Ligand code: NAD
């Protein structure tokens with residue numbers, strides 16, 4: 001099977017590529033990635049002999065057409081992915097997330113290629129802390145940030161291309177991922193690397209916001225499950241029942257580092273900050289038989305801390321510029 005992975009040098013895409021090479025020897029993997037600030041070829045170093053890497057833009061129609069014509073399945077991870085950046089400059093989000101997905105859809109339409117579109121639970125907006133409901137496949141779209149609005153737009157394009165042109169596409173909407181090789185701008189790696197540096201974690205607002213954490217390997221096994229057993233045209237939600245407040249996560253990290261539970265720096269809140277995400281993944285579990293393997297978040301955090309301690313050479317180059325960006329917004 002020839003697999004084209006867009007965004008395969010990013011956090012989740014590179015994990016997908018590494019596990020695909022390790023566990024699916026029949027797959028021939030090509031990665032298309034623009035290597036923005038968020039892409040890092042060294043995340044693919046362990047599989048460089050087994051993967052064809054193409055540096056390019058998912059919105060480049062000629063390049064995308066050529067690569068899609070030589071693929072059996074396209075797995076679309078490429079995106080601008082960070083909410084805080086979308087509040088400073090939304091334009092690359094519109095170009096990559098909306099125009100890039102449109103470009104890919106036109107190519108898979110021409111070539112009849114199977115597509116899996118990787119999306120986010122943020123398209124559904126947020127929930128009250130005490131809402132007994134969680135997001136399901138039928139929850140209405142209500143995105144809050146420029147990032148989530150562009151991901152919602154891309155999902156709607158996929159749905160329209162399925163219905164109007166019959167493209168063979170599935171969509172997954174997943175909750176917050178954690179694990180190795182995640183960029184230091186994101187919450188968990190930022191706090192881990194701040195603690196390694198001997199500084200205090202930075203928590204937005206009062207830290208009461210809740211995220212539904214899932215290990216990146218569980219996300220990617222779910223993506224393969226949907227590619228192999230999902231029904232074209234359908235949407236599947238991916239989540240591992242990992243709801244935690246940001247304060248709870250930070251206190252777990254402080255305990256791992258042997259630091260006091262109150263050594264926290266509260267900083268400016270994010271504009272429009274979503275309060276809570278929560279996924280009901282019943283459909284994926286009952287219809288397709290997927291189950292998460294990493295259900296102990298404290299253990300997952302501890303092994304993620306070990307990875308960042310052992311791989312300083314990987315994250316160090318991005319740390320200073322990332323903190324300079326945060327300093328400009330008082331975060
Ligand atoms: P990331 O920012 O770590 O990686 C994105 C990758 O896309 C990078 O390698 C970057 O170079 C590449 N890229 C950006 N613009 C491109 C372009 N125009 N052309 C080609 N490549 C381009 O993101 P991530 O956290 O790995 O997220 C991957 C996907 O999963 C995204 O679609 C995101 O919306 C989705 N998602 C992420 C999470 C999460 O918690 N991180 C949860 C659910 C869904």
Ligand code: DAU
Nearest residue numbers: 081082083120121122175176185186187190202203204209
């Ligand atoms: O829910 C899925 C989404 O999860 C993905 O679609 C996004 O690509 C991914 O970035 C993530 O979005 P969030 O905005 O939830 O993740 P982030 O890591 O930026 O922040 C997680 C929470 O932590 C959020 O409530 C903001 C807060 N936060 C973040 C940072 C960077 C802090 O309190 N301090 C921080 O320093």
